[in-house]
Amino acid sequence: MNRILSSTRTANERFRTVKELFRMLRANGRWWVMPFFVIVVFLSIVLTVLQAIPYVAPFIYTIF
């Protein structure tokens, strides 16, 4: 139960941070950065997952 609560809290915090980031980019007239942000999020998730796989990790640096 505690773990679920903790995960929910973390997800809420992160959602709040992403909202703040998007709000800031829009306020600064840099809304064009948002698509790049989405791409970076996607790539970083992929990289993080791949780096956690022992057989794949040594090749990540070479590929990317």
Next chain:
Amino acid sequence: MSDYVLGISAQFHDAAAALVRDGEIVAAAAEERFSRIKHDSALPFRAAKWCLEHEGIRPDDLAAVVFHEKPLRKFERLMITQINAFPRSLEAFRRTALSWFPDKLWVRGALAKGLGIDARKVIFSDHHLSHAASAFYTSPFEEAAVLAVDGVGEWASTALFDASRNGIERLSEIHFPHSIGLVYSAFTAYLGFQVNDGEAKVMGLSSYGQPRYVDEVRKILRSSETDGITVDLSYVTYQHSATQSFSARFEQLFGPARSGDARLDITTPEGRRYADIAASLQAVAEDCVVDLANGLQRQTGRTDLCLAGGVALNSVINARLTSRTQFKRVFVHPAPGDDGCAAGAALWAWNEVLAGRRGPALTRPGLGKAWSNGEIAKLLADLDIKHTAFDDEDAMIASVVDDLVDGKVAGWFQGRFEWGPRSLGHRSILADPTRPEMTERINRKIKFREQFRPFAPAVLQGHEDAYFEMAPGTELLMPWMLGVFPVKDGARALLPSTTHVDGSARVQSVDDLANPLFQRLLIAFGRATGHPVLLNTSFNLKGEPIVTSPLQALRTFYSSELDVLYLGNFRVINTAIGKHFYE
């Protein structure tokens, strides 16, 4: 409202935590002192936990936890810079993706979880505002101009402020990639030293050279009182590279870069060339800061200046500001680098967000953890280390003086460790500065560091003028060892091991407010020798953080050729038997 605010700096270099109570810093420590990782950048939970323990409070007792910068603004800068420089920024982009998404972007949640507090208590300052607050709110000034100069924060590399009872008002700022700090770091890398660590070595090396390359350095870094700082970006690469900070054109201008692995011999033409480049950089950096300060003085009309940011660690520049500008006095916080931002963030929040009453000026550097004589005695007994115990501090001081007069080099571990990068008489290595052999002996056999690096003198307050040519208005730099001054002609032969090759010294003055025990030692040493001056250098080995605990002091002691160690009221001598037991 709670009286406590915790400041946190992290995620770049020199992470730290600082606890402010009722507007006064009561506990502060860099994370590296606990983690033993030099310039540790991780969120400083160990330092923060110790700060709370020191005051006997729980996380719930904090009014706020203040992070030293706005991470989203910094992330925005990284994204935009890397998009603009794509595809050259691919490697930097990879590093950003791997460090920001799993970790740095979510700092609010990480702080809340790590400290066990409600995330709503976490607030964010601004990097240069934190620097400015660290200097202004610990200075004795009611109002002052504040100049914060470093590598880069969110977007700014330099910010100019006007500070008064109404708070700190930002007047203007210079944005990345135009940065004195980053250009200085690019030269640091070119000269074969580690960025964010070797800048002090460049400053030390500059004393051996002549500024023959000033015109070349000015091609890269230019300044004016009205326009601030401009960098010619064709010479630098830090704006799109995470691993390389100078370009091929830079090497065409100055010649091949020095390999960090090669020994730097300043007696060779190649070594002299590097020293001349360092001297030229130092001269241009000084001109830049002077131009900024003059512009700020005209804008504000203030007579007192607070200087903050990593560039304020350049003690040569600090000491010249009152003589080269209209400012009458200058103050620098003892931790002017990013570690000091922890204190600045907390002080800003206390004074300007929570509207608390301004606290007193900072007078002592010992804000870290202390160990009691009882704890030290237990450790020595547990390790079965032979030692001499003194009944009181007077007897201990008399013994230290005897050892120093006898030509011994002493480890000095007393009270709370220092806030900031300098050893100021709490975790120090001490020696008699009148002995010329000390510089080489300590560099080669105790600290294992470069031959060209100088040692600093600690002098009893009131006796500075007997040895050093002090510039008016620089007195406030002295307690923190943040000013370099010429040694008087007659004193150079008296203090050979603390007089640098160019006849200068980075002076620390000691009074009873800053460090009463160290002051008593200087008085006793002065009575014995006629000179109340000691060689004072940091108690660490090359590449390691300054010792924190008695156990680390013993490890450093037995790893070097220090003769004697004073741990509180205990004296340990460096014998082969002791070394054997320790190992």
